[in-house]
Amino acid sequence: MAERMIEVDGIELCTESFGDPSDPPVLLVMGLGASMLWWEEGFCRMLAAGGRFVIRYDHRDTGRSVTYPPGRPGYTTADLVADAVRVLRAHEVPAAHVVGVSAGGALAQLLALGHAGRVRSLVLISTSCAVPDDRELPPPTEEFVRFVSAADDEELDADAVVEHQVAYARVLAGGRRPFDEAAARDLVRRDVERAHDVGAARNHDALTDGTIAQAPLSSIAVPTLVIHGTADPMFPLRHGQVLAERIPGGRLLALEDAGHGVERADWSTIVAAVLEHTAAGRS
Numbered sequence: 001m002a003e004r005m006i007e008v009d010g011i012e013l014c015t016e017s018f019g020d021p022s023d024p025p026v027l028l029v030m031g032l033g034a035s036m037l038w039w040e041e042g043f044c045r046m047l048a049a050g051g052r053f054v055i056r057y058d059h060r061d062t063g064r065s066v067t068y069p070p071g072r073p074g075y076t077t078a079d080l081v082a083d084a085v086r087v088l089r090a091h092e093v094p095a096a097h098v099v100g101v102s103a104g105g106a107l108a109q110l111l112a113l114g115h116a117g118r119v120r121s122l123v124l125i126s127t128s129c130a131v132p133d134d135r136e137l138p139p140p141t142e143e144f145v146r147f148v149s150a151a152d153d154e155e156l157d158a159d160a161v162v163e164h165q166v167a168y169a170r171v172l173a174g175g176r177r178p179f180d181e182a183a184a185r186d187l188v189r190r191d192v193e194r195a196h197d198v199g200a201a202r203n204h205d206a207l208t209d210g211t212i213a214q215a216p217l218s219s220i221a222v223p224t225l226v227i228h229g230t231a232d233p234m235f236p237l238r239h240g241q242v243l244a245e246r247i248p249g250g251r252l253l254a255l256e257d258a259g260h261g262v263e264r265a266d267w268s269t270i271v272a273a274v275l276e277h278t279a280a281g282r283s
Contacts, residue, residue, distance in 0.1 A: 005064070006090035014064035015057040015087055019048030024120075024278055025093045028056040029084055029111075031102030031261075032204035035063030037191045038101075043267050050275040055096070057087050061200040063191075073203035076210025081110045085118055097278040099123040101262055102234070103204075106130035112220050113213035122224040122247075123274055126232055126260045128239040129246060131217050137239050144233040147171045161198050162188050174231030174259025183264065217246040224250040225277045227270060229258030 003016045016036060026047060028039045036056040047054045058065035059080060061073065068074050084107065088096055097120045100108030105127025112119040113131075128137065139145070147168065165188040166181065173179045192198050224247045228240025237254065244250035253273055255266050262270060 004090075006087065008086035008090050009082075011060070011083065011086060012066045013057055013060070013083060013087060013090075015055060015090065016044075017056075017091065018044045018054040019052055021053050021091075023048075023051050023053040025088075025091075025096040026052045026054050026274070026278060027084060027088060027093075027096040027098045028054065029098060029100040029104035029107050030056070030059065030062075031104045032059065032080075032207075033062070033201045034102075035059070035191050035195065037063065037187060037194065039262070040187070040264070042264075043262060043271070046267060046271045047274060050271060052097075052275070052278065053093075055087060055091055055093070057083075059083065059204070061197075061203045063194055064196060067196045067200040068203055070197075070199050070202060071206060073206055075207070077107070077110075077207050078210030078212045080207075081107050081114060081212065084108075084111050085115055088118060094118070095120050097121045097123070097274075099125065099274060100127065101125040102127055102260065109217065109220065110212050112222060113215045113217075116221065119222050121222050121278055122220070123227065123277060124224065124240075124243060125227045125262060125270070126229060126235060126240075127226075127243065128235045129217060129243050131215075133216075133246070135242055137242060138236040141233040141236070143175070144171055158192050158198065161192055165192075171233060172260040173263070174229060174233055174257070176231045176257040177259075177263075177265065180264070217243075218248060220247045223277065225253060225273060226250055227253045227255065227273065229255045229260065229263075229266075231257050232260045234260045 035058045039056040098108045105124040109130035169184040226244040244252040
């Protein structure tokens, strides 16, 4: 394990790698508003133990990566896609198996559309279609909408941020399994304490698309695995089903009673699926 600050094209990003650089590379792309810590160390180590070189990184305005004034991000969604390429370049990885969760799954799709040569395969977790079509998809659950609608935009101190994020994690868990509040609180606390500016992550809510790939998802030509919880409150299961249908050869792995994100109870299942899906990278 080695945390490393990189600077590419004048953009400073914090990255961390696990495993042997000679193994097939796996790039982990987190959702918006969350640092790389949400790809938990234990999960990364399990992938590395399976013979993968694992790279995680902080998006801009999270963790130890570059931060911008609140409300004025000065970058776009397209820039976050380009950041994934910057991370690969800095680690001298020509192409990687890309695993994205939540909005990170959308970034992974856009990466495959706009930088196809950089992507060996895709694993898309708890996400939806980055390029919409005319199919109607179910909205988030009422509980999720109530929580997000009640969120206060005013500046919060660190303790208040922790309480809010733990409550949000509980909602995202979906409510069908026991919620490990102690583990969530520990992770959130470490994330808050590590951040340059915990309020800067709100800049992700203000992002515009920028210049992103306009190709249809049907043009994605790499092996794609979609992993989706049946209790996901943000993107109900139908989102994952449609995503797998729209990408040629896409496969769906449904996690019974799982919510939104990479829950510890599912690590073994997800790691096994990722290792199997990326096994072709050994050739």
